[in-house]
Amino acid sequence: MNWEFIEKYLPMYREAAVLTVVIGSIGIAFAILIGLICAMVLYHKVPVAKHIVNGYVELSRNTPLLAQLFFLYYGFPKIGINLNAELCGVAGLAFLGGSYMSEAFRSGLEAVDKIQEESALSLGMTKYQVMKYVVLPEAISISIPAFIANIIFLLKETSVFSAISLMDLMFTAKDLIGLYYKTTESLFLLVIFYLLIILPVSVIGSLVERRLRYAGFGN
Amino acid sequence: MPDLGIDVLLKGSNMLRLLQGLWVAMKISLVSIGISIPLGLIVGTLMTTRFKSLKVIFRIYLETIRILPQLVLLFLVYFGSTRALGWNLSGEMASIIVFTLWGTAEMGDLVRSALVSIPKHQYESSEALGFTKGQMYYYIIIPQTIRRLLPLSINLITRMIKTTSLILMIGVVEMLKVAQQIIEANRMTSPNAAFGVFLVVFILYFIVCWPFSTLATHLEKKWR
Amino acid sequence: MKKLLAILLTGILAVGITACGNSAETASAKSEGYRTLDEIKESGTINIGVFSDKNPFGYVDENGTYQGYDVYFAERIGEDLGVEVNFVSTEAANRIEYLQTGKVDIILANFTVTDERKEEVDFALPYMNVALGVVSREDNEITSLDNWNKDDSIIVISGTTAETYLIENYPDIPLQKFDSYATAKEAFENGTSVAWENDNTEVIAFSLQNEGYTVGIPSLGSNDTIAPAVTKGNATLLDWINNEIEGLAAEKFFHADYEATLTDTYGSDYEESLVVEGGKTN
Numbered sequence: 189m190n191w192e193f194i195e196k197y198l199p200m201y202r203e204a205a206v207l208t209v210v211i212g213s214i215g216i217a218f219a220i221l222i223g224l225i226c227a228m229v230l231y232h233k234v235p236v237a238k239h240i241v242n243g244y245v246e247l248s249r250n251t252p253l254l255a256q257l258f259f260l261y262y263g264f265p266k267i268g269i270n271l272n273a274e275l276c277g278v279a280g281l282a283f284l285g286g287s288y289m290s291e292a293f294r295s296g297l298e299a300v301d302k303i304q305e306e307s308a309l310s311l312g313m314t315k316y317q318v319m320k321y322v323v324l325p326e327a328i329s330i331s332i333p334a335f336i337a338n339i340i341f342l343l344k345e346t347s348v349f350s351a352i353s354l355m356d357l358m359f360t361a362k363d364l365i366g367l368y369y370k371t372t373e374s375l376f377l378l379v380i381f382y383l384l385i386i387l388p389v390s391v392i393g394s395l396v397e398r399r400l401r402y403a404g405f406g407n
Numbered sequence: 408m409p410d411l412g413i414d415v416l417l418k419g420s421n422m423l424r425l426l427q428g429l430w431v432a433m434k435i436s437l438v439s440i441g442i443s444i445p446l447g448l449i450v451g452t453l454m455t456t457r458f459k460s461l462k463v464i465f466r467i468y469l470e471t472i473r474i475l476p477q478l479v480l481l482f483l484v485y486f487g488s489t490r491a492l493g494w495n496l497s498g499e500m501a502s503i504i505v506f507t508l509w510g511t512a513e514m515g516d517l518v519r520s521a522l523v524s525i526p527k528h529q530y531e532s533s534e535a536l537g538f539t540k541g542q543m544y545y546y547i548i549i550p551q552t553i554r555r556l557l558p559l560s561i562n563l564i565t566r567m568i569k570t571t572s573l574i575l576m577i578g579v580v581e582m583l584k585v586a587q588q589i590i591e592a593n594r595m596t597s598p599n600a601a602f603g604v605f606l607v608v609f610i611l612y613f614i615v616c617w618p619f620s621t622l623a624t625h626l627e628k629k630w631r
Numbered sequence: 632m633k634k635l636l637a638i639l640l641t642g643i644l645a646v647g648i649t650a651c652g653n654s655a656e657t658a659s660a661k662s663e664g665y666r667t668l669d670e671i672k673e674s675g676t677i678n679i680g681v682f683s684d685k686n687p688f689g690y691v692d693e694n695g696t697y698q699g700y701d702v703y704f705a706e707r708i709g710e711d712l713g714v715e716v717n718f719v720s721t722e723a724a725n726r727i728e729y730l731q732t733g734k735v736d737i738i739l740a741n742f743t744v745t746d747e748r749k750e751e752v753d754f755a756l757p758y759m760n761v762a763l764g765v766v767s768r769e770d771n772e773i774t775s776l777d778n779w780n781k782d783d784s785i786i787v788i789s790g791t792t793a794e795t796y797l798i799e800n801y802p803d804i805p806l807q808k809f810d811s812y813a814t815a816k817e818a819f820e821n822g823t824s825v826a827w828e829n830d831n832t833e834v835i836a837f838s839l840q841n842e843g844y845t846v847g848i849p850s851l852g853s854n855d856t857i858a859p860a861v862t863k864g865n866a867t868l869l870d871w872i873n874n875e876i877e878g879l880a881a882e883k884f885f886h887a888d889y890e891a892t893l894t895d896t897y898g899s900d901y902e903e904s905l906v907v908e909g910g911k912t913n
Contacts, residue, residue, distance in 0.1 A: 366724025366790025
């Protein structure tokens, strides 16, 4: 292992890691937003909108992110829609993640016992209050494990950004292999940096999951 | 109607080549899943046994595979293995290895959680009813496990097919690479091919994955 | 706690895997990394790495057959060796890796000879001249890289001499890097960057094949050559290729190659300046 090489290119990886994390986080934030909206639409069975959401979920879950990105980044400009690579990355991640997050929230919402909602209503809470104070908090705590699993999944998916020329960790490794032929060192740094990003999320996930088990009611 | 460049696919054997590219991807995922399911059954069952050390080893294996992006694993196996172990792997072979490692880990975990989720009283009741161990597994435990497992493993197939899109990056000529080649060879005559061809690729992935995921959802609802 | 521990161990293991990779590397890279001439002949197939998206040097036509200047030569090699040619699609950044790990026997993918690369692989005699060039849009022609506007970027392909040149000589110019010719050209057409720097042969071809583009800088950097490459130490194959290239001079093979594959793009203007016959550069 050539440590000099590693030291020299550490900053490049750090920059790439920042890009991965920043675009990943923005994409995931949008995915959560889309997921919440979609889950609400499905839960309340909003007419028309629910069909659109269903169609979107099917489309997004049954196509690979890479195909979505290629279409978005290389195909769309042909019909006059030119997005830069960063925007494409965020959009692709949000499009893909939205449906996964929606599924997580929806199953959380559905898992909340109907009795909870009925009791809250009979206590004189408005529908909005019931949602905000009773159903949502419970639903979210139920869906946390799936939610964290999705975040890890999406962070891992960011590795395909290299295909649309974003200088993420994957591209940096590939580029250094191509430039200086230091395969082992480049791959070593690649693994380390992905672990640095994803391990903490995974650890926090398992800690939170353990705590949340006590938050369940009656089980 | 602007030129969307879909007509490129009607030239020569372009459409056929695209489908062949899809078949390459399908083949890799089907072979991998074919190996992963039996291996996953074994790993999953072993993970429910009492051997602590075995459990720890499988746990580590599972977490390693899960935490690294599939693309990183592909790179490690494709480029790393030759250097570390002197194996000469083709891109296809490297993909099958990675997908099998990954599939076995996922499948093993599914099997484990399916087995664990069967309540203890099921075992106890069947014993009380005088079933032999074989009968108990054959009539009680395995049918229930399969019901829980089948939809999830079908979903795994969809995930594998989708993930095969990555193997383009280790030099396997699959659907996306063929798409690029077609666009490149026809750059002069149909400059908008990137839209049409990538659209068709997108739709083809959907056509292949959708039946699997619909079947999985259907089974899940039916057997709930 | 157990899970936490497991996760931690995972990390250590993963690091271990790559670290082990390193210790064994020096040993394996130098030993059996290649197939000798006899082994290739015996197997009946030779694996040749070519581009599949670099028109007109190496690409795939609408019937799925490999075509181009490099491919024409590759086919001749197969013919004279008496073996089948198995074309392996490669990207620029993978070329050395493919040779070092024995995934191909020869790289015939417009591979420019450089001193750094010579340390990693063995080059045979050259068969083409090359320098770098920069293509830009006609309405925004780039004729110099000095006084660069920092908001603009240049497209390069990862692992090419163009990338190395810019990193070394113009470290301040923002680069937009792509891993394949197909994606780089697509992005350039879509207006991602103001210019694309690559082998001048390729950018000239691009400007001739596509309307609205011009090569504002036709020659940049040093004048280099393009040659076949084999895995370091594969002397039997290297000698055979060198003899082949020298022998082909008599029939003016590379001129015929040019006329068959490049005239459509370049006309005959570049024939004398591009083609290297018998490995002899002027």
